[in-house]
Amino acid sequence: MVHDLHPSPTTRTWTTHRVVGAVLTCVALVVAATIFGIVGSIIGIMALSVTVGAVVRTVLVLGSVILVLTTGYRWSRGGPRTLWLVAGLVAYVLLPAAWSGKALIATAFGWEGALAWAVDALVWMVVVVVVVRSLPEITDARIDTSGLR
Template sequence: MVGAVLTCLVLVAAATIFGVVGSIIGIMALSVPVGAVVRTVLVLGTVALVLTTGYRWSRGGPRTLWLVAGLVAYVLLPAAWSGKALIATAFGWEGTLAWVVDALVWMVVVVVTVRSRPAIADERIDTSGLR
């Protein structure tokens, strides 16, 4: 559980940093769509990398816990509050529609990443209280 919480916090920090980097690249290219695409690629790559690393570091655990950690990270992401976290701004979408589209893209990456991890069984981890 501690690994999932730490992974969630690192995920928020890393996605924020790489989101800013992608936005700066878009500003330098003088193009909102270019910035949105670069930001999306950087952030989603970061999501996959951080989730994979956190999952390995904490030796697995229930996959539901990792899916929830990914969802909570999106909700805590400051860029998500304004609907500017991922690709929706490239299409000119704003508000709730942008938030929902970005959340769906984010969750697809989280689900694919978590489901692609092999189940790691460690008898020292007591998951009986999480069921």
């Protein structure tokens, strides 16, 4: 006699699908943030204003972070929130604009170097934490496996 082997609702697993999804989400975050960062900079150049460019770039980049994280999380069927926070942090570290301190809003204030990097990292991580915490936690118990029997 085989008993029902469903995991408890508190089970959080690091399945291959979730880890691959987080890695792909990390790559997508870097690509999207780079593309929208360039678009925001071009808009700033056309407006002849560094402030306009920084604000537009920030709005576009943070919008892409929200969209990519939400899509990646849902596609990967959730998983531990720590995985997604790490994916967001690694994406910021890999972002080429972050290396020069021009990823987000810090350039609008004229900040450069380590201060700009730290301020932009803080803004980036606040958005990542808010997005990840606002998404419903998906556990293995919520995944419908009835069709697999």
